[in-house]
Amino acid sequence: MPALTTTSGGFLLNGEPFRIVSGALHYFRVHPEQWADRLRKARLMGLNTVETYVPWNLHQPDPEGPLVLDGLLDLPRYLRLAGREGLRVLLRPGPFICAEWDGGGLPAWLTADPDIRLRSSDPRFTDAVDRYLDLLLPPLLPHFAGSGGPVIAVQVENEYGAYGDDTAYLRHLADALRAWGVEELLFTCDQADPAHLVAGSLPGVLATGTFGSRIEQSLARLRAHQSEAPLMCTEFWVGWFDHWGGPHHVRDAADAAADLDRLLSAGASVNLYMFHGGTNFGFTNGANHHHAYAPTVTSYDYDAPLTEWGDPGPKYHALREVIARHAPVPDEPVPSPGRKLPPTEVVLDRRAPLLPHASALGAPVRAEDPLTMQALGQRAGFALYRTSVPRSGDGLLRFAGGVGDRAQVFVDGAPAGVLERERRDETLPVRIPRPGATLEVLVENMGGVNYGPHIGTPKGLLGPVSFEDTVLRGWDCHPLPLDGPDGPAGTLPFVPSGQVTSAVPAFHHGRFRVEEPADAFLALPGWTKGQAWINGFPLGRYWNRGPQRTLYVPAPVLRPGANELLLLESHGTTSARVLLTDTPDLGPVRS
Ligand code: GLA
Numbered sequence: 001m002p003a004l005t006t007t008s009g010g011f012l013l014n015g016e017p018f019r020i021v022s023g024a025l026h027y028f029r030v031h032p033e034q035w036a037d038r039l040r041k042a043r044l045m046g047l048n049t050v051e052t053y054v055p056w057n058l059h060q061p062d063p064e065g066p067l068v069l070d071g072l073l074d075l076p077r078y079l080r081l082a083g084r085e086g087l088r089v090l091l092r093p094g095p096f097i098c099a100e101w102d103g104g105g106l107p108a109w110l111t112a113d114p115d116i117r118l119r120s121s122d123p124r125f126t127d128a129v130d131r132y133l134d135l136l137l138p139p140l141l142p143h144f145a146g147s148g149g150p151v152i153a154v155q156v157e158n159e160y161g162a163y164g165d166d167t168a169y170l171r172h173l174a175d176a177l178r179a180w181g182v183e184e185l186l187f188t189c190d191q192a193d194p195a196h197l198v199a200g201s202l203p204g205v206l207a208t209g210t211f212g213s214r215i216e217q218s219l220a221r222l223r224a225h226q227s228e229a230p231l232m233c234t235e236f237w238v239g240w241f242d243h244w245g246g247p248h249h250v251r252d253a254a255d256a257a258a259d260l261d262r263l264l265s266a267g268a269s270v271n272l273y274m275f276h277g278g279t280n281f282g283f284t285n286g287a288n289h290h291h292a293y294a295p296t297v298t299s300y301d302y303d304a305p306l307t308e309w310g311d312p313g314p315k316y317h318a319l320r321e322v323i324a325r326h327a328p329v330p331d332e333p334v335p336s337p338g339r340k341l342p343p344t345e346v347v348l349d350r351r352a353p354l355l356p357h358a359s360a361l362g363a364p365v366r367a368e369d370p371l372t373m374q375a376l377g378q379r380a381g382f383a384l385y386r387t388s389v390p391r392s393g394d395g396l397l398r399f400a401g402g403v404g405d406r407a408q409v410f411v412d413g414a415p416a417g418v419l420e421r422e423r424r425d426e427t428l429p430v431r432i433p434r435p436g437a438t439l440e441v442l443v444e445n446m447g448g449v450n451y452g453p454h455i456g457t458p459k460g461l462l463g464p465v466s467f468e469d470t471v472l473r474g475w476d477c478h479p480l481p482l483d484g485p486d487g488p489a490g491t492l493p494f495v496p497s498g499q500v501t502s503a504v505p506a507f508h509h510g511r512f513r514v515e516e517p518a519d520a521f522l523a524l525p526g527w528t529k530g531q532a533w534i535n536g537f538p539l540g541r542y543w544n545r546g547p548q549r550t551l552y553v554p555a556p557v558l559r560p561g562a563n564e565l566l567l568l569e570s571h572g573t574t575s576a577r578v579l580l581t582d583t584p585d586l587g588p589v590r591s
């Protein structure tokens with residue numbers, strides 16, 4: 001008998017009426033030394049439960065290797081901390097999680113098979129899922145309510161009705177969980193659309209909804225779909241996420257509070273999506289592809305009640321007040337904003353150009369035609385492709401199949417142009433100055449699509465490359481995942497900045513001192529686009545296209561005394577300085 005059970009009127013926890021008042025808090029988007037703080041602030045807002053997805057792609061980077069369960073991925077520790085705070089947990093292990101996360105959590109080694117039918121009963125897919133669950137569930141089982149732990153319910157798949165209708169696949173997942181001894185309540189979640197609910201539900205498994213507005217209509221659809229069960233909104237969207245080049249989304253706190261009041265007044269249970277969004281550190285963001293490819297920014301602030309930097313915002317206060325009308329809220333003060341680092345300038349006085357030193361970061365694989373990143377065995381990051389062009393002249397470079405996702409082209413080391421998947425670019429006019437000129441193409445994976453039919457589409461160069469009517473053969477393909485545990489810089493020959501032009505892709509390195517670590521925001525005026533690391537910790541992507549203008553630097557990344565900042569600037573900079581400020585800037589809001 002699971003700890004959490006359902007009646008037509010609502011949930012029972014260990015036989016007592018229980019309304020789930022939950023908030024999403026993804027451990028993999030928060031520095032592990034901040035988990036306890038964020039969980040405490042969840043309880044203090046009046047939440048009795050937190051929800052988290054589980055990102056398969058990071059936990060199982062290698063299909064044959066063991067599961068990664070440490071540091072940012074120490075899910076058992078996160079569950080222990082939640083339990084210690086008195087919080088219950090809704091676990092959403094996927095295998096697909098969407099979540100604006102790279103590939104929706106599906107590993108690149110899995111989607112590398114072009115024939116596999118993702119999220120279906122295709123045995124190539126379910127066999128891989130079974131192997132994953134065989135590794136994931138044993139360390140998690142002690143944290144389920146049946147063993148005295150905080151996990152009270154487990155989600156099967158994610159908004160499956162928006163994608164497919166293979167009920168046998170959903171059944172396979174539910175059976176696999178049961179076969180592993182998961183006794184807890186199982187549930188599905190789908191957008192509050194009758195067709196989605198039908199396609200994404202599984203008989204005998206609680207159906208829940210995902211919606212952020214039109215509360216009465218959504219609850220009525222849920223009720224029409226399922227007459228005898230508690231009403232639950234598994235994703236009450238209190239804010240939204242941003243794409244590069246788009247506006248910064250916010251949702252008015254009073255509007256979100258009014259809709260939460262409607263939900264709770266109707267007797268429904270809820271999971272705020274998000275309670276605390278956190279950050280897409282390193283190369284972990286996803287992308288959408290509706291009409292065009294649109295990658296998600298580094299911040300996952302989401303305009304959530306608890307900001308990306310862990311301070312209660314206006315929405316925290318507004319939603320806490322609403323919750324207090326319907327459920328007990330701890331009689332303890334709302335935490336004050338955390339200390340911020342005093343503004344600190346960092347001079348980046350050493351450089352190492354990327355292209356000449358690519359071999360130090362990733363040994364090349366020789367191939368007749370360029371290999372995709374998947375074929376090179378990498379999940380994310382960059383790949384550098386090098387060949388020579390046998391003839392000279394003005395002409396068109398043609399990239400069959402386009403690029404995944406953004407390619408910078410260099411002829412004899414000089415920048416010659418950029419192709420973007422967002423614009424569906426496949427050609428670039430270039431001048432080849434001499435027969436035998438070196439052509440280099442630096443391709444950036446901007447994040448795997450996490451929703452809809454484009455999930456798993458390949459990255460890197462996607463087909464043969466030709467110059468006019470000559471197909472260019474014989475490529476050195478360098479995988480550059482740049483995901484080492486201490487950052488990528490160790491092996492690079494840095495020289496004083498003045499000795500390297502600022503207009504080529506290069507690593508820039510600087511040192512700075514900190515008295516007492518505290519949260520900060522990295523501002524990069526004059527810089528174009530790249531990645532940032534502090535003391536080897538990957539802060540993520542910056543881009544002057546915006547909207548996001550600062551990167552969050554969690555306090556635990558900093559050390560008292562000497563610290564190191566590393567940037568990989570893909571284009572160029574007009575400045576040799578950056579600033580650690582005390583003020584975040586996520587960009588202009590849509591008016
Ligand atoms: C859906 C998905 C979530 C997330 C939200 C939007 O509801 O289930 O994973 O992508 O949309 O933030």
